[in-house]
Amino acid sequence: MKKAVVIGAGQSGRGYVARYLYEKGYQITFIEENEELIKLLDEDRAFSIHFYHMDRKPVYIHGFRVYKTYSRQAEAAIADADFVFTAVGEQNLGDVAKQLKAGMEGKxxxxxxxxxxxxxxxGRVMRTHMQNEKIEANYVVSQxxxxxxxxxxxGTRLDILSQNETYFPYDCDEFTDPFDFNGAVPIHDFEKFFKRKIYTxxxxxxxxxxxxxxxxxEVYGEAAIDPDVSDTMDQLLAELDPCLxxxxxxxxxxxTAFSQKALKKFKDLYIxxxxxxNGRAPYRKLGPTERIMTPMRILMDHKKDPSIMQFVAAAALVYWEERQGxxxxxxxxxxxxxxxxxxxxxxxxxxxxxxxEKYLEKIHQNREHVVIQELL
Structure with a gap:
């Protein structure tokens, strides 16, 4: 039995990664810092992953272990693991590297x-952090x-609602072994693949x-099918797709197929x-290499109007203003x-x-009734 550690037992850790591991019979150990979540996982010892369209039976995940970050049990699980999956946010990978050093030293x-x-x-960020920690062990980092x-x-303690998506692309330039996950797809030049995902x-x-x-x-799908939002997306893609x-x-x-698949998913009210x-961490998503700024610059480099992406940046700032703390x-x-x-x-x-700044002022002035197409 292969042994896998999942660092981060949140929605992605237990709702996405755990399904692939469970289906292939891996022994699963969660490492988590949230004490309330650890308590629930330790008490229930099981949870279910349900699917939006009810197009497959729920997956009942059980038989796992859960340990607190930096605990001796967590270090022992890392020392014994064949695979370690991270689901904590890129900004936290430096802390993950410190945890890995404690468990992998001399392994x-x-x-x-x-x-x-x-x-x-x-993956490169993780690798750099591990190198900085001077981890002397036999390891490979993929993504x-x-x-x-x-x-x-x-209304449940641990259950997850998930899309029935069996697609696990991975960086095969780094991890060259055959991968036994259902839906595993080897991808070369993963950075290019990732950029295309982020910019679309x-x-x-x-x-x-x-x-x-x-x-x-409040509901994401309802926002996506709003005529004002939908027209704005169509208008953006008419300019952005040729640039990409x-x-x-x-x-x-x-x-076009790639972007339309995204639209279909986002407008699916069952999801x-x-x-x-989805708006969490606007400070990261407003950054220079992220989903707002780089598409904006790509549009500008191709002599296209960046107004829609400037409006999105302004809306992200309003989100941050109102959600801070x-x-x-x-x-x-x-x-x-x-x-x-x-x-x-x-x-x-x-x-x-x-x-x-112009669109930030317009949103503030029309805060009770924002109509994007009018403000643009």
């Missing part, structure tokens, strides 16, 4: 570390990209979550998700525009900043 058996995070190249939506089922899927997700939020939507086709050196047919959940969102220590400038190393007279 002879090879450990395959697979990051399940959003980012341009989280996957998550296309599957998962949410906690309200995640770009649209940012538009839906932040624009949906300022329009008063050229940027990635792919056919227009491939890029229950929330604008606030709630559910772990950091406080805005400076005004939104100054913060935006500092995140992206921009001056206040930069045309990008001027555009974002």
């Amino acid at each position: 002879q058996k090879r450990t395959v570390v697979i990051t399940c995070e959003n980012g341009i190249n989280p 996957t990209a998550i296309f599957c939506s998962t949410v906690v089922i309200r 899927y995640n770009c649209l997700a940012g538009l839906i979550s932040y624009c949906g939020y300022v329009k008063g939507y 086709m050229e940027y990635f050196g792919i056919t227009m047919e491939d890029q 229950l998700d929330y604008t606030i959940k 709630k559910n772990g969102e950091p406080m805005l220590e400076k005004d939104p525009i100054t913060t935006f400038c500092e995140l992206n190393d921009l001056q206040k007279d930069d045309p990008i900043v001027k555009g974002v």
